[in-house]
Amino acid sequence: MTHMNPHSSFRDLLLAAAALAAASVMLVCSGCNSHSQTAAAAAAETPATTPAAAPVSTPPPAAPDAKSFTTTGPLVADQQADIATERDGRVVNIAVQIGDHVRAGQLLALLDDRALRTAVDACQARISAAKAQVEDWEAEQKSATADLRRADGMRAEKIISEEEWEHTKYKLDEAIALVSRYRNEEATAEANLSAANLQLEQSRIIAPFSGVVGRASVRPAQQVKAGDVLFWITAVAPLRVLFTVPESVMAGFTRGAPLEFTTADYPDLHQQGHILRVSPVVDPASGSVQVVGTVVNPSPLLKPGMQMQVRLAP
DSSP: OOOOOHHHHHHHHHHHHHHHHHHHHHHHHHHHHHHHHHHHHHHHHSOOOOOOOOOOOOOOOOOOOGGGOEEEEEEEESOEEEEEOSSOEEEEEEOOOTTOEEOTTOEEEEEOOHHHHHHHHHHHHHHHHHHHHHHHHHHHHHHHHHHHHHHHHHHHTTOSOHHHHHHHHHHHHHHHHHHHHHHHHHHHHHHHHHHHHHHHHHTEEEOSSSEEEEEEOOOTTOEEOTTOEEEEEEOOSSEEEEEEEEGGGGGGOOTTOEEEEEETTEEEEEEEEEEEEEOSSOBTTTTEEEEEEEESSOOTTOOTTOEEEEEEOO
């Protein structure tokens, strides 16, 4: 029978425990190395972040050249007007037709003025009669004034009675009243004459300025009312062109700058001119300014209303 040494068994247990602890430490270290290698491999496989490219600046667009800018606008006369009647009446004479050249003050048409001429004659007769009455009673007034002056002296001297003095004073008062009455009649007749003359003048439809008859809306014996337009007159010179330019080129369109005008109606016609006026404000809706150009020595071919091409003269 074999006897086991107790000290030997205890030592064997200690050795076994130490071996087990060492194995655990090796296993933990192995796991740590594996994790480090995996992280390193992942870091190696992840590509490096590329730096962001700097933004490329776009150069501003070049400003438009005012010399190459072309626009269009209507050709208008400096003076244009609708000619309307100022009173009711019947047309008895038409003196001009479309296309006729007229002078300032020239008769265009005439309304029936016979009744007005009769009224004018009657007013003149009433004025003459009233003036004659005023003159007569002014003379009577002077005489009555002298009579009353003498009567005052005689009354003071008790030469005439109070009744006789009052009769003399009454004659002066009557003369003064009649002078005032006939002066009023004269003033009323003169006012009526002025009104009749005005209506008589309004019977004559005349041209307010020299130009051309562009439209006529009247016929013989036509009954018209005050305000009816009978003619449209336009001057033939000076001629203007109204146009607009955008803000981008308005610096080149200054007052006095030379212009060149063309029209599709006459392709070979080139007219010279210059800028007459430039609006001081920009229209916020369109971003443009209004410009008025004038045509120098306009061709007879040009007529108001035509559409003109405009550009700065080279």
